[in-house]
Amino acid sequence: MNVLVLNCGSSSLKFQIIQTDLEMIEKDADKQLAKGIIERIGSQALVSFQAAGKSAVKHVTPLRDHKAALDHIVKWIISADALIPGIQSLADIHAVGHRVVHGAELFTKSIIIDNAVIRGIEDCIDLAPLHNPANLKGINASRELLGTGVPAVAVFDTSFHSTMPESSFLYAIPYQLYRRHKIRRYGFHGTSHRYVAFRYRQLTGKTREETNIITVHLGNGCSACAIKNGASFDTSMGLSPLEGFVMGTRSGDIDPAVLEFLSHKEGMSMSEIDTLLNKQSGLLGISGLTNDMRDLLDEAKDHQDRRATLAINIFAQRAKKYLGSYLAELNGADAIIFTGGIGENSAVIRQRICSNLEWLGIEIDEQLNVEKVGGKEGEINSKKSRVKVFVIPTNEELLIARDTVRCVLDVPRKI
Numbered sequence: 128m129n130v131l132v133l134n135c136g137s138s139s140l141k142f143q144i145i146q147t148d149l150e151m152i153e154k155d156a157d158k159q160l161a162k163g164i165i166e167r168i169g170s171q172a173l174v175s176f177q178a179a180g181k182s183a184v185k186h187v188t189p190l191r192d193h194k195a196a197l198d199h200i201v202k203w204i205i206s207a208d209a210l211i212p213g214i215q216s217l218a219d220i221h222a223v224g225h226r227v228v229h230g231a232e233l234f235t236k237s238i239i240i241d242n243a244v245i246r247g248i249e250d251c252i253d254l255a256p257l258h259n260p261a262n263l264k265g266i267n268a269s270r271e272l273l274g275t276g277v278p279a280v281a282v283f284d285t286s287f288h289s290t291m292p293e294s295s296f297l298y299a300i301p302y303q304l305y306r307r308h309k310i311r312r313y314g315f316h317g318t319s320h321r322y323v324a325f326r327y328r329q330l331t332g333k334t335r336e337e338t339n340i341i342t343v344h345l346g347n348g349c350s351a352c353a354i355k356n357g358a359s360f361d362t363s364m365g366l367s368p369l370e371g372f373v374m375g376t377r378s379g380d381i382d383p384a385v386l387e388f389l390s391h392k393e394g395m396s397m398s399e400i401d402t403l404l405n406k407q408s409g410l411l412g413i414s415g416l417t418n419d420m421r422d423l424l425d426e427a428k429d430h431q432d433r434r435a436t437l438a439i440n441i442f443a444q445r446a447k448k449y450l451g452s453y454l455a456e457l458n459g460a461d462a463i464i465f466t467g468g469i470g471e472n473s474a475v476i477r478q479r480i481c482s483n484l485e486w487l488g489i490e491i492d493e494q495l496n497v498e499k500v501g502g503k504e505g506e507i508n509s510k511k512s513r514v515k516v517f518v519i520p521t522n523e524e525l526l527i528a529r530d531t532v533r534c535v536l537d538v539p540r541k542i
């Protein structure tokens with residue numbers, strides 16, 4: 128089955144075509160046939176397409192909306208330029224898998240999209256005003272361009288965390304607010320946490336019930352998940368992706384009193400404060416330079432920039448604090464998994480987060496740590512370390528494609 132995986136942001140659209148079926152899933156033999164990204168939808172869009180085994184083709188073209196962007200992708204997919212093996216016409220796209228950010232309490236697993244599901248995703252817009260409308264644009268565009276006869280599946284960032292107990296997901300505010308408005312912690316990055324937990328089981332031969340680990344996703348957005356008996360027990364993001372770690376441009380945890388104080392002192396509206404905390408804070412806010420960890424590490428090393436160093440220190444300290452709290456919540460863990468752009472590539476940050484934790488049974492092997500960059504997978508703990516530490520590159524698109532196959536064929540998922 129050729130699955131088109133779509134991940135729509137407010138002005139971007141990422142896609143992959145993945146060939147997979149139940150037998151290929153079993154053998155880990157799924158094939159990525161093509162991938163691409165369109166950014167700056169709404170103006171002169173930046174387009175990058177790449178068929179497997181070929182180099183990326185890039186160009187700039189005006190694309191007014193997500194439908195125009197998807198139309199552009201679809202035309203390329205079936206064009207002679209792309210020459211994607213096994214894809215001659217649109218009939219060779221057998222299903223579409225959509226990343227959807229917020230499924231609230233409505234969607235606890237991936238699901239075939241029909242009109243009722245679309246209404247449900249619309250009902251979650253209140254909780255994810257930035258993300259769900261973009262996801263819906265992608266869903267509607269693909270229904271229009273490919274037709275409703277091609278099955279489409281929604282895979283939610285929140286659904287892996289639907290196993291969290293009330294003690295993890297409730298905020299300590301009047302309970303009726305949860306009842307009335309469903310104000311609670313939902314968590315995000317669920318597809319990534321679920322994927323690396325699955326790979327951990329593959330690598331170690333553990334069963335789902337034996338999976339007691341902490342997964343740490345460090346990308347532009349950052350979150351950790353405490354996984355108990357294979358299920359999400361706690362996670363650092365909350366009602367929205369703003370809670371938790373210091374991120375590229377998000378503040379993470381902050382005293383809510385800061386909001387009132389800011390509005391008073393700076394005369395800011397709630398929506399301005401929201402933008403400040405989501406888009407101008409985190410690594411960018413502290414350093415005043417960039418939200419990009421790689422650039423910050425270079426600045427700190429090459430120019431001893433004080434605020435770049437401070438941003439890195441605060442980032443690592445907050446991550447370490449979460450690691451400690453999840454180790455306590457789980458009564459210890461068998462493994463810590465690093466993933467995401469920073470988690471997969473920065474030996475320095477991994478070392479900083481795990482530093483001086485030998486007393487807890489966590490010890491990194493320096494050599495193994497520096498070797499595991501650029502998409503390499505494996506253990507980075509020393510032989511003495513009681514807790515294993517892994518780097519596992521995430522692959523949310525693969526999980527979306529696999530969930531799509533399982534939903535279309537109506538077979539239960541194993542993770």
Ligand code: ADP
Pocket residue numbers: 345346347348375418419420421422424467468469472473
């Ligand atoms: P997103 O969350 O948007 O998917 P990624 O998972 O790709 O983002 O992570 C992006 C982050 O990863 C950026 O801060 C980038 O600087 C960082 N990163 C990528 N490679 C490295 C590296 N070699 N060293 C440190 N940070 C890196």
